[in-house]
Amino acid sequence: MDQTAIRALFDRQLRLGARPDGPGTRVERDGQVVRQTGPAHAWNGILWSGLQERDADEAVAGQIRHFAALGLPFEWKVYGHDGPADLVARLLAAGFTPEDQETLMVAEAASLPTAVNLPDGVELVPVTDAAGVKLVTEVHDRAFGGDSSHIGRQLLDQLAAAPDTVAAVLAMAGDEPVSAARLELYPGTDFAGLWGGGTVEPWRGKGLYRALVAFRTRIAVERGHRFVQVDAADTSRPILQRLGFTALTTTTPYVYVP
Numbered sequence: 001m002d003q004t005a006i007r008a009l010f011d012r013q014l015r016l017g018a019r020p021d022g023p024g025t026r027v028e029r030d031g032q033v034v035r036q037t038g039p040a041h042a043w044n045g046i047l048w049s050g051l052q053e054r055d056a057d058e059a060v061a062g063q064i065r066h067f068a069a070l071g072l073p074f075e076w077k078v079y080g081h082d083g084p085a086d087l088v089a090r091l092l093a094a095g096f097t098p099e100d101q102e103t104l105m106v107a108e109a110a111s112l113p114t115a116v117n118l119p120d121g122v123e124l125v126p127v128t129d130a131a132g133v134k135l136v137t138e139v140h141d142r143a144f145g146g147d148s149s150h151i152g153r154q155l156l157d158q159l160a161a162a163p164d165t166v167a168a169v170l171a172m173a174g175d176e177p178v179s180a181a182r183l184e185l186y187p188g189t190d191f192a193g194l195w196g197g198g199t200v201e202p203w204r205g206k207g208l209y210r211a212l213v214a215f216r217t218r219i220a221v222e223r224g225h226r227f228v229q230v231d232a233a234d235t236s237r238p239i240l241q242r243l244g245f246t247a248l249t250t251t252t253p254y255v256y257v258p
Contacts, residue, residue, distance in 0.1 A: 006106055007081065007248045010229065013189040015048035021165070021184075022157040030066070033059055037070065041153040045075035045253075053084045060094050068258040079104065080250035088254070096254035102231040105245040109192070109228045112244055114218040118171070119206045122178065124215055127168035130156060135170055136196075139180035143198030151196065155182065167219050171199075171208050179208040183216040185223055192220035194230045209239060 016034060018027050025038030027047070032055065034048040044067060051059050060076075067074040076091055084090075092098070116124065127136055133152045140148035158166040165187065171179035178200050184193040194216055199208045220228050231251055232240050241247075 001246050003248055014186060014191055018047045022154055023161040031059060033063060040072060041150045044072050045077060049082060051084060056084055056090050060090055064256060073257040076254040078252050078254055091254045096256045099253040099255060101250050101252040102233055103237055104248045104251050105232045105240050106227050106229045106248055107245040109217055109220045109225055112217045114214050116211045116214050117207055118211050122171050122173050125170045125172050127170055135177040136168055136180040139177045140198050142200045169215055178203040179212060181212040183219055190226040191229050192225040194228060
């Protein structure tokens with residue numbers, strides 16, 4: 001894999017060429033910044049920036065003014081290859097708070113295993129309605145801690161307005177949801193994204209994460225996407241490497257609350 005070329009393709013298709021990811025959202029270019037703005041429960045933030053030292057501070061201040069006027073917190077998604085070299089220092093000085101760094105990992109979808117191997121008594125159930133979305137948020141709350149209701153609202157929006165752009169799945173042990181994940185499909189691009197793979201504590205280490213990767217990869221291949229990408233946490237990265245994913249760069253959210 002030519003990592004530099006794939007990273008440039010990712011930037012061009014999913015960052016510079018990003019499309020709104022739900023109803024009521026819009027993607028717009030403001031100088032050397034591409035941002036998404038939407039309802040409070042949507043993802044609001046900076047998708048791409050091509051800043052230089054001479055214009056970085058004013059661009060950052062301009063985005064703060066934009067979202068503050070709407071009363072919206074937002075995220076500046078910084079990739080390891082974004083410039084200028086001191087972009088992170090400038091964001092911190094402007095009042096942004098960093099969250100956990102992740103690794104952008106990519107694999108050729110057709111090269112990944114698609115056999116779904118599940119523990120006895122577990123089955124995968126596609127999520128198509130509000131009842132399924134409620135179980136997804138329940139899994140996320142238990143697996144990651146915190147309140148995942150905003151993810152549920154975003155997923156409901158997508159299922160209602162653009163069901164061809166998302167596929168969510170639950171792993172059910174009888175009546176209990178024990179793992180959940182979704183696949184973000186970006187029509188017209190080479191990429192599909194794996195998001196939200198979470199498993200509740202008693203069921204970890206039983207192969208559910210790998211099974212959900214395989215299930216979603218199969219859908220990506222069927223829909224004609226060449227690559228599967230993941231923003232991988234440190235806990236997921238070793239599994240993904242064994243499956244055949246390659247690290248392209250890092251990605252870190254920097255959050256600003258007006």
